Amino acid sequence: xxxxxxxxxxxxxxxxxxxxxxxxxxxxxxxxxxxxxxxxxxxxxxxxxxxxxxxxxxxxxxxxxxxxxxxxxxxxxxxxxxxxxxxxxxxxxxxxxxxxxxxxxxxx
Amino acid sequence: xxxxxxxxxxxxxxxxxxxxxxxxxxxxxxxxxxxxxxxxxxxxxxxxxxxxxxxxxxxxxxxxxxxxxxxxxxxxxxxxxxxxxxxxxxxxxxxxxxxxxxxxxxxxxxxxxxxxx
Numbered sequence: 001x002x003x004x005x006x007x008x009x010x011x012x013x014x015x016x017x018x019x020x021x022x023x024x025x026x027x028x029x030x031x032x033x034x035x036x037x038x039x040x041x042x043x044x045x046x047x048x049x050x051x052x053x054x055x056x057x058x059x060x061x062x063x064x065x066x067x068x069x070x071x072x073x074x075x076x077x078x079x080x081x082x083x084x085x086x087x088x089x090x091x092x093x094x095x096x097x098x099x100x101x102x103x104x105x106x107x108x
Numbered sequence: 109x110x111x112x113x114x115x116x117x118x119x120x121x122x123x124x125x126x127x128x129x130x131x132x133x134x135x136x137x138x139x140x141x142x143x144x145x146x147x148x149x150x151x152x153x154x155x156x157x158x159x160x161x162x163x164x165x166x167x168x169x170x171x172x173x174x175x176x177x178x179x180x181x182x183x184x185x186x187x188x189x190x191x192x193x194x195x196x197x198x199x200x201x202x203x204x205x206x207x208x209x210x211x212x213x214x215x216x217x218x219x220x221x222x223x224x225x
Contacts (some may be wrong), residue, residue: 095156098150
């Protein structure tokens with residue numbers, strides 16, 4: 001089967017950098033995605049890693065190490081609007097398996 | 109606005125009622141999904157449709173019955189639900205369920221907040 005682990009909560013201040021880690025277990029692997037969900041809203045796609053290394057999209061970057069079954073989402077220059085839940089999701093067997101989500105609180 | 113709409117946004121129903129959730133995608137995608145999101149739990153995949161055929165049924169109780177009349181519309185028919193079925197039900201679409209690699213991200217609708225009394 002597949003499983004993912006990520007911290008349940010992270011708190012950071014405006015302007016700071018925060019890293020949200022995700023470890024996974026799977027028998028088949030295509031890639032690791034990250035989604036953002038604001039309270040009461042729809043999850044929205046942030047990034048996808050299929051190969052080892054760093055993918056950068058503006059203030060957000062995502063990293064993958066397949067040998068360590070580990071990835072992270074890096075958020076830079078934090079803004080209040082970044083307060084949300086962040087989910088890592090494993091693409092395996094043609095479907096997405098989601099982690100339980102990390103609630104990020106950005107303080108002034 | 110993600111191009112995926114869901115109605116109703118909120119639904120309260122009794123255990124003996126029958127209701128349906130509707131999802132529509134305007135993205136030209138071939139795959140559609142139903143997820144259940146309960147408080148403090150990961151999104152749980154319920155059903156996957158590819159080109160209007162069900163390709164995944166994730167051990168969902170028969171009181172949930174999906175229907176996909178065409179590639180743009182997806183329904184979830186509900187009957188004799190239980191209070192523990194109260195949750196946010198999310199619909200999503202993607203270009204193709206089996207395509208590995210980037211560019212096949214899922215686009216989610218805003219969800220239907222379901223309360224079963």
